[in-house]
């Protein structure tokens with residue numbers, strides 16, 4: 405079976421305030437674009453904002469094991485495309 409790419413959009417408070425509300429559209433658009441090759445979900449705080457608080461680069465999105473800082477829709481789609489190559 406083909407491996408699924410997992411995309412986790414942090415919807416914790418810090419990330420949400422820092423803009424992950426804009427990323428929620430990924431939860432709709434990614435399955436439309438990639439079908440079941442990619443599993444996308446909103447998740448509670450990934451714990452990254454507290455580690456990295458002073459230099460907070462929220463919002464964070466995880467694509468498999470890769471952490472995307474200051475995530476945008478474009479960055480996330482690019483990361484997915486890289487992995488599917």
Ligand code: FES
Nearest residue numbers: 414416419449453
């Ligand atoms: S709220 Fe996103 S990592 Fe904490």
